[in-house]
Amino acid sequence: xxxxxxxxxxxxxxxxxxxxxxxxxxxxxxxxxxxxxxxxxxxxxxxxxxxxxxxxxxxxxxxxxxxxxxxxxxxxxxxxxxxxxxxxxxxxxxxxxxxxxxxxxxxxxxxxxxxxxxxxxxxxxxxxxxxxxxxxxxxxxxxxxxxxxxxxxxxxxxxxxxxxxxxxxxxxxxxxxxxxxxxxxxxxxxxxxxxxxxxxxxxxxxxxxxxxxxxxxxxxxxxxxxxxxxxxxxxxxxxxxxxxxxxxxxxxxxxxxxxxxxxxxxxxxxxxxxxxxxxxxxxxxxxxxxxxxxxxxxxxxxxxxxxxxxxxxxxxxxxxxxxxxxxxxxxxxxxxxxxxxxxxxxxxxxxxxxxxxxxxxxxxxxxxxxxxxxxxxxxxxxxxxxxxxxxxxxxxxxxxxxxxxxxxxxxxxxxxxxxxxxxxxxxxxxxxxxxxxxxxxxxxxxxxxxxxxxxxxxxxxxxxxxxxxxxxxxxxxxxxxxxxxxxxxxxxxxxxxxxxxxxxxxx
Numbered sequence: 133x134x135x136x137x138x139x140x141x142x143x144x145x146x147x148x149x150x151x152x153x154x155x156x157x158x159x160x161x162x163x164x165x166x167x168x169x170x171x172x173x174x175x176x177x178x179x180x181x182x183x184x185x186x187x188x189x190x191x192x193x194x195x196x197x198x199x200x201x202x203x204x205x206x207x208x209x210x211x212x213x214x215x216x217x218x219x220x221x222x223x224x225x226x227x228x229x230x231x232x233x234x235x236x237x238x239x240x241x242x243x244x245x246x247x248x249x250x251x252x253x254x255x256x257x258x259x260x261x262x263x264x265x266x267x268x269x270x271x272x273x274x275x276x277x278x279x280x281x282x283x284x285x286x287x288x289x290x291x292x293x294x295x296x297x298x299x300x301x302x303x304x305x306x307x308x309x310x311x312x313x314x315x316x317x318x319x320x321x322x323x324x325x326x327x328x329x330x331x332x333x334x335x336x337x338x339x340x341x342x343x344x345x346x347x348x349x350x351x352x353x354x355x356x357x358x359x360x361x362x363x364x365x366x367x368x369x370x371x372x373x374x375x376x377x378x379x380x381x382x383x384x385x386x387x388x389x390x391x392x393x394x395x396x397x398x399x400x401x402x403x404x405x406x407x408x409x410x411x412x413x414x415x416x417x418x419x420x421x422x423x424x425x426x427x428x429x430x431x432x433x434x435x436x437x438x439x440x441x442x443x444x445x446x447x448x449x450x451x452x453x454x455x456x457x458x459x460x461x462x463x464x465x466x467x468x469x470x471x472x473x474x475x476x477x478x479x480x481x482x483x484x485x486x487x488x489x490x491x492x493x494x495x496x497x498x499x500x501x502x503x504x505x506x507x508x509x510x511x512x513x514x515x516x517x518x519x520x521x522x523x524x525x526x527x528x529x530x531x532x533x534x535x536x537x538x539x540x541x542x543x544x545x546x547x548x549x550x551x552x553x554x555x556x557x558x559x560x561x562x563x564x565x566x567x568x569x570x571x572x573x574x575x576x577x578x579x580x581x582x583x584x585x586x587x588x589x590x591x592x593x594x595x596x597x598x599x600x601x602x603x604x605x606x607x608x609x610x611x612x613x614x615x616x617x618x619x620x621x622x623x624x625x626x627x628x629x630x631x632x633x634x635x636x637x638x639x
Contacts, residue, residue, distance in 0.1 A: 138520070139422040140492050149366040153289075154295070156416055160425045161493040163295050170293040170300030174409070177493060181412055182303060186283060188335050188430070189407070192327050198279040198307060203262050205284075206252040211260035214385035218259065221352020225288040227254040227300075230595050250308035254287040259353070259378070259404055262308045264385030270310055270400060272391045277320070278310040296413030297370075297639050304408035310388060310400045314379070317401035321377040322522045324405040325358045328373035330554060336411065337428040337547035338374060338418045339554050341634060343610030348594055351404075355379035361609045361634060363554045364417035367584040369609045369636040372414050375405035413639075418550050422491030426516050428546050429539040435467060436474040436535070437495045438442065441502030450480075454506045458528060467536045491520055496542050497535075517545045557584030560632070567623050571604045571637065585609070585636050589620035589629035596624035600635065609634040 145152045162178030212219040229252040231244035277567040283305050293299050307605040325342055332338045340360035346440055350357040352377040362372045383399040392398050429435055438455055442448040462472050477486050490498055498514040505512055511531050514523045561567045573579035600606050611633045620629045
């Protein structure tokens with residue numbers, strides 16, 4: 133039996149948050165670094181989380197009229213060169229293919245051969261290659277709107293990488309849409325931002341702030357970029373999804389034109405939007421504790437893990453028969469219109485090892501079932517939203533009848549805890565000295581957890597934004613959608629401001 137106070141992860145969050153994060157990934161068996169620098173191997177438990185994210189988001193996309201397609205991994209360099217701001221924004225992150233084959237170098241090795249007539253970029257994002265297809269697909273206003281999503285991998289040559297948060301290759305979805313009017317494209321941009329926010333809060337149990345990015349933080353080539361920003365438990369912001377209004381910039385570059393209702397040819401209006409496997413990192417850092425990851429039931433690979441407890445073959449037979457009957461009952465239940473995902477851990481290792489492994493993996497509900505429980509027709513339940521030592525004996529029937537409600541209660545508890553943390557660490561700051569103190573650690577050699585989200589006034593001048601970034605490594609995460617106009621003074625220069633923005637350190 134787990135003892136109260138025991139912790140599975142060392143160091144703890146307070147002791148060393150970055151190291152804690154890496155240890156949680158290892159302990160939960162989510163992923164590992166690849167032999168390829170900056171890349172990762174997503175292991176089955178971690179990939180199952182991504183599959184559940186993918187499945188539920190995909191349903192939400194389709195409910196809003198989008199359909200899936202797939203586009204090439206390679207993009208001709210000339211495609212990037214058509215949109216100057218776009219190529220400039222991604223130039224330093226591009227991986228470039230220059231040759232088409234390998235041949236013997238005469239020394240027992242291989243050398244590139246077959247130099248390409250035009251270099252190919254391994255996609256960092258697909259606006260340009262998808263635009264080439266859209267220019268062929270769109271001829272009339274009758275072809276619009278065009279609502280396409282792609283599930284794919286992308287490559288961005290990162291210098292400093294961290295599993296799930298920033299890797300050279302990662303998985304994501306990217307939506308790309310074409311519209312007849314500016315108003316329709318803007319509406320799409322806001323709609324998909326709302327989809328991301330709803331998904332984050334309903335499925336990931338993660339409260340987020342929606343808002344517009346400043347010019348310096350915009351997607352290269354976009355007219356406007358909007359994001360959802362979440363607070364991690366080290367009080368640092370994580371951009372968890374973006375939606376871009378691209379205007380006609382990419383339509384002009386890719387020649388996406390259509391004949392309007394008056395018979396006049398004009399350029400279309402486009403959007404793009406995306407989230408990635410970074411969301412798994414968000415779940416780890418928003419909800420994890422010093423025992424491992426804490427998974428919201430809506431995205432967990434297993435809602436329930438059953439651990440048989442026995443000492444001899446006779447007990448083993450009784451326990452496994454009882455569990456088989458219990459599983460058959462649970463299989464009749466539904467949780468948000470899905471079957472309950474469960475695992476029975478029959479491995480030949482100690483019960484204590486199994487219990488702690490599933491705690492570290494974040495399974496929402498654990499059942500320990502032994503001969504004494506069978507005698508009482510009950511189960512011994514542990515919940516991941518509670519301390520490991522907090523276990524309850526509950527009748528089998530009561531457990532089965534209430535399992536969907538128990539899972540919903542866990543989901544709500546995880547969200548409420550994160551929402552409380554966000555609220556407690558988001559404050560209005562109007563004094564420059566107080567602002568600088570808020571974001572300055574007491575121990576600069578080994579910074580403690582500090583800061584949070586500062587709601588402060590900003591005059592709109594990029595120079596003030598840059599000063600704060602250089603001084604504190606703090607950026608404007610977004611101009612909140614719900615920000616109300618009010619008189620104020622810029623936190624940097626003291627000039628007049630009409631709105632507060634969110635300042636924070638970020639991943």
